[in-house]
Amino acid sequence: MAIEAAIGLPAFGLFVAMIILGGRVEIANQAVDAAAFEAARAASIERTQSEAISSGKSAAASSLNDQGLQCTTTNITVNAAAFNAPLGTTGQVTATVTCKVDVADLSIPGLPGTRTITATASSPVDAYRERR
Incomplete structure (x- = not known):
């Protein structure tokens, strides 16, 4: 019996830790996905390229904070080159959010201490809206 x-018991503990890891990574995936979509949408409704980049980064950071995701490092990039397109031309604003999630506290053998999660989203810029 002993x-x-x-x-x-160690095998069961490892199994439980893997379930927790899967849940933590999936929640982080959803949060990063939502942050990328919010960043792209916020950037696409601005009037200038610089305002779009600033607004997109702010929206993504706010989204991650509101969802309580603790990233060890965060990288947010907003491609707002569509604002340089002439009126009547359709363009897309693209936002990419990368977050490193700390999983070292789970103590799973062979597992690195962080998991990198990346999401990219696009939102159209109105082809006939005024741009500055």
């Missing part, structure tokens, strides 16, 4: 417990 041998079964000595083998079974």
Whole structure:
């Protein structure tokens, strides 16, 4: 009985840690995805390229904060080159959010201490809206 417990309990503990890891990574995926979509949308409704980049980065950071995602490092890029297109031309604003999530506290053998999660989203810029 003691041998079964000595083998079974660590295996069960590892199984539980893997379930927690999967849940934590999936929640982080959803949060990063939502942040990328919010950044792209916020950037696409601005009037200038510089305002779009600033607004997109702010929206993504706010979204990650509101969802309570603790990133060890965060990188937010907004491609607002569509604002340079002439009127009547359709363009897309693209936002990419990268977050490193700390998973070292799970103590799973062979697992690195962080997981990098990246999401990209696009939102159209109105082809006939005034741009500055």
